[in-house]
Amino acid sequence: MRPNKPTADERELLQQLDQLQARAQMPEIEPPALIDQAVRNMARRELHGHSPPLAGKLRWIAGLSTASIALIALGISLVQSPYEPGPADESFKSKKTEISSMREESRSATPAAPPAPVSGARLKQDQQLPKESLEKQSVLADSPYNQAELAEEMESADIDSAQAGEDPALAWLDLIQQLHEQGLRAEALEQLQAWQQQYPDQPLPNWAAELLAPKH
Amino acid sequence: MVRPRCLPGHSPARQILMSSEDAACDEQLMLAYAAGDAQAFDRLYEHYRTALYGFILRQVKDPVASNDIYQQCWEKLIKGRHSYRSKSPFPAWLFRIARNTVVDHFRRESKTPGGELPELVSDTAGPEQQSLETEVEESLSAAIAKLPTEQREVVLLRLEAGLDLAAIANITGVNTETCKSRLRYALAKLQQQMQDTDATSGGQHAAQ
Numbered sequence: 001m002r003p004n005k006p007t008a009d010e011r012e013l014l015q016q017l018d019q020l021q022a023r024a025q026m027p028e029i030e031p032p033a034l035i036d037q038a039v040r041n042m043a044r045r046e047l048h049g050h051s052p053p054l055a056g057k058l059r060w061i062a063g064l065s066t067a068s069i070a071l072i073a074l075g076i077s078l079v080q081s082p083y084e085p086g087p088a089d090e091s092f093k094s095k096k097t098e099i100s101s102m103r104e105e106s107r108s109a110t111p112a113a114p115p116a117p118v119s120g121a122r123l124k125q126d127q128q129l130p131k132e133s134l135e136k137q138s139v140l141a142d143s144p145y146n147q148a149e150l151a152e153e154m155e156s157a158d159i160d161s162a163q164a165g166e167d168p169a170l171a172w173l174d175l176i177q178q179l180h181e182q183g184l185r186a187e188a189l190e191q192l193q194a195w196q197q198q199y200p201d202q203p204l205p206n207w208a209a210e211l212l213a214p215k216h
Numbered sequence: 217m218v219r220p221r222c223l224p225g226h227s228p229a230r231q232i233l234m235s236s237e238d239a240a241c242d243e244q245l246m247l248a249y250a251a252g253d254a255q256a257f258d259r260l261y262e263h264y265r266t267a268l269y270g271f272i273l274r275q276v277k278d279p280v281a282s283n284d285i286y287q288q289c290w291e292k293l294i295k296g297r298h299s300y301r302s303k304s305p306f307p308a309w310l311f312r313i314a315r316n317t318v319v320d321h322f323r324r325e326s327k328t329p330g331g332e333l334p335e336l337v338s339d340t341a342g343p344e345q346q347s348l349e350t351e352v353e354e355s356l357s358a359a360i361a362k363l364p365t366e367q368r369e370v371v372l373l374r375l376e377a378g379l380d381l382a383a384i385a386n387i388t389g390v391n392t393e394t395c396k397s398r399l400r401y402a403l404a405k406l407q408q409q410m411q412d413t414d415a416t417s418g419g420q421h422a423a424q
Contacts, residue, residue, distance in 0.1 A: 006380055006381060006382075009396070010380070010381050010392075010396060013381075013396065013399050013400060013403060014374065014380070014381070014399075016403055016407075017371065017374055017375065017399070017403055017406075020356060020403070020406055020407065020410065021356060021375050026356045026357050026360075026375065027357065028266040028270060029266060029269055029270040029273055029274075030265075030266055030269070031265055031266070031269040031283070031286055032283065035283055035286060035287060036261075036265065038287065039261065039287060039290045039291075040257075040258065040261065042290065042291060042294055043249070043254060043257045043258075043261070043290075043294050044254050044257075046294050046295065046297075047249075047252055047254050
């Protein structure tokens with residue numbers, strides 16, 4: 001609304017009023033200082049409370065906060081997700097398989113061990129194994145990893161007995177003697193005949209020769 | 217009554233007749249405040265504080281109520297800053313708010329039915345005290361106080377806000393001719409009152 005140009009009549013009226021005011025010197029009335037301060041404070045408070053430019057300035061902070069929160073959430077979800085093997089894990093697995101197959105090959109190349117019952121060292125070891133470890137073996141038998149581990153352990157036990165200098169032929173013979181002494185003559189004889197076939201060059205002790213000799 | 221506007225030395229009475237560049241200054245300050253410039257408000261407030269307060273107090277004649285109305289006016293302006301459009305001259309907008317707030321006050325006080333401004337009681341002091349007051353005080357203030365409310369309103373909108381007749385007519389909700397008529401009557405009474413005061417004062421000084 002822009003003011004229209006006043007007419008001469010209006011101008012004259014207004015001039016008369018202005019002249020009257022100039023002559024009378026109508027005093028200015030000041031509002032109380034406290035009210036001045038209250039109004040100014042109100043004006044500033046309103047600007048700080050609902051200022052669109054201020055909101056604009058803070059908008060980038062809000063965006064940054066949102067992005068940070070999203071990043072943290074992504075990090076947490078990655079940490080909590082189940083493990084999936086990567087390329088490095090695959091190469092490690094193939095290497096392991098290769099080593100296992102090499103070990104199998106080397107094992108098959110070595111001479112065959114005597115039949116299970118004749119392994120005195122193994123029998124002794126089984127007898128010496130504590131009950132707890134046996135239970136543990138049975139419990140862990142399902143796990144392929146644990147079975148392999150146990151097999152490796154037993155293998156190393158064999159190696160240890162051989163390294164200790166114990167002759168498998170003599171050990172077997174000891175076992176046969178124990179059977180004979182316990183009165184199990186038939187079993188002892190059977191085992192002794194088998195032993196003799198396995199070790200024909202081994203000299204026979206007296207008790208073994210008596211056992212083999214026909215009874216009259 | 218000379219009040220600074222954008223250019224020092226410009227009285228409110230000349231605001232409307234100033235160049236469009238000068239007249240746009242307060243409007244720009246108001247727009248700057250609406251955009252978040254607190255200092256623009258300070259300048260605007262400094263320009264209009266005495267004019268607005270004088271307009272209200274001379275209408276209401278009650279300092280306590282005037283203080284309340286004065287604050288309400290600025291509060292309305294502050295809260296409604298985003299609705300201000302520069303097409304409207306700032307003083308016209310400000311004094312429209314003030315006039316409406318005064319009318320609301322009178323309505324609340326039930327002094328006038330139907331939203332008309334009340335006919336305020338003239339000074340109740342005796343003739344001797346009146347002559348003393350007019351001698352001590354500025355005579356025009358007393359003369360304005362004795363005007364009928366509608367005439368006083370027109371006079372104050374001119375003297376305090378510096379508005380022209382078209383703007384005053386717009387604010388008071390009457391046509392320009394009615395506004396001109398009210399001003400003419402008011403002017404005649406004021407001139408008569410001033411002459412009487414001068415004569416009384418001159419007679420008293422001569423007697424002394």
